[in-house]
Amino acid sequence: MKKFLFISLIFLSYLTGCCNGSFLLSPEEENGKKQEIQHLMESTSALLLPDSKNEKYRIFCSAVWISPTKLFSARHCGTAVLENDLNEIFGIEPELEKLPGTVIAYSNYMEQDYLVGVGEKPHFAVVVGFSRDADLVLLESVDEENHQFAQLTQEDTWTGQTVQIVGHTRRLSWNYMDGIVSAPHRDIAAFFSLKPEEEEKEVPMRDVLHLTAMIAGGNSGGGAFNDRGELVGICSFMIPSAPGASFFVPENLIKEFLQEEFVIPNEHLEIQ
Numbered sequence: 001m002k003k004f005l006f007i008s009l010i011f012l013s014y015l016t017g018c019c020n021g022s023f024l025l026s027p028e029e030e031n032g033k034k035q036e037i038q039h040l041m042e043s044t045s046a047l048l049l050p051d052s053k054n055e056k057y058r059i060f061c062s063a064v065w066i067s068p069t070k071l072f073s074a075r076h077c078g079t080a081v082l083e084n085d086l087n088e089i090f091g092i093e094p095e096l097e098k099l100p101g102t103v104i105a106y107s108n109y110m111e112q113d114y115l116v117g118v119g120e121k122p123h124f125a126v127v128v129g130f131s132r133d134a135d136l137v138l139l140e141s142v143d144e145e146n147h148q149f150a151q152l153t154q155e156d157t158w159t160g161q162t163v164q165i166v167g168h169t170r171r172l173s174w175n176y177m178d179g180i181v182s183a184p185h186r187d188i189a190a191f192f193s194l195k196p197e198e199e200e201k202e203v204p205m206r207d208v209l210h211l212t213a214m215i216a217g218g219n220s221g222g223g224a225f226n227d228r229g230e231l232v233g234i235c236s237f238m239i240p241s242a243p244g245a246s247f248f249v250p251e252n253l254i255k256e257f258l259q260e261e262f263v264i265p266n267e268h269l270e271i272q
Contacts, residue, residue: 036229037164037176042148044222046168047077048105048122057122062167062222063106063139064231065149071106071139072234072254073221075130078102078137102127104139108147129262134253135190135205135236138262150223153230153251157184157209163232165213167222179213179224179246186210188247190237209233209250214243224248 025033043065048057061077081104105122125139141147157163161181169175186209189202211224215238224233233248 037166039148039229040150040164040166040223040225041174041176042108043150044166044168045071045106045108045123046173046218047073047081047221048107049080050105057105057107059168059170059173059218061218061220062235064221064223064234065147066152066231067149068146069141069144070128071125071141072223073137073139074234074236074249075135075137076237077221078104078127078130078139081127106139106141131253131257132260132263133206134249134257136234136249136254136257138257150225150229150231152254153226153228153232155226155230156252157181157226157232157250159183161226163211163224163226164229165211165215165219165222165224165235167215167219167235169216170218175216175219175222177213177215179211181209182212182245183210184250186247190247205236205247207250207253208236209248211246211248212244213246215246219246 045063045065046059047061047063049060050056051058060080061073063071063073063077065071081102104125104127106125107122123141123143125141128138128140130137159181163179163181165175165177165179167175185207187204187206188208188210190205191202209224209232211233215235219235220237222235223231224235226232231251231254233250234254236247236249238246
């Protein structure tokens with residue numbers, strides 16, 4: 001009886017820690033965790049498209065800052081922008097007409113609603129280049145010079161590792177969750193539209209990071225971070241028929257992308 005009571009008390013203690021989300025964190029540890037999450041959120045932006053019905057902008061993808069002026073997102077997010085003549089749509093901004101390349105709107109501070117009023121002027125970035133092999137696009141801000149950013153990890157991820165995922169969904173701003181690495185390196189096929197006005201087709205994806213996490217539309221381009229807040233992957237796609245299976249471009253392919261010759265925007269249509 002005493003043994004049963006002892007085990008019951010341990011179980012209740014576990015439930016208490018589980019349900020309040022702290023697992024008996026000290027006040028200092030809890031405060032540190034809050035600051036870490038805040039940093040990850042400040043290193044993440046929402047990419048926007050105009051919503052003509054509401055005269056507002058809507059979230060369609062996420063992006064992660066990797067320097068004070070540059071952001072990463074998913075290549076298929078850049079493709080979505082090419083399907084809309086944003087240079088013309090945003091032509092009310094005279095300075096944008098002088099920018100080389102494709103213009104993308106983004107916002108750092110979102111309302112709870114997924115629509116952002118036009119009066120709340122977004123920021124703008126241009127497409128620097130697309131990866132030839134991975135689902136990555138590099139953007140550069142044209143009106144911010146000292147943004148909060150995340151460091152790219154120098155360590156390999158491993159099966160069972162817990163990561164933090166931050167991004168935006170198309171219906172809700174700020175989506176934070178924990179995920180678990182199911183496989184650090186996996187070859188799989190995804191379905192994308194890689195060219196404007198082209199139907200989705202099967203695209204082989206090599207060496208992707210397989211995570212167990214319930215991501216949603218709009219998370220693409222967001223980041224997965226380790227327990228030190230370092231970027232370990234960029235959100236790429238999920239499999240609707242396999243809930244919880246999500247796939248990210250891992251840090252090794254991000255490093256390759258930074259060293260390769262980019263596909264610049266006006267050559268984007270030549271991507272095979």
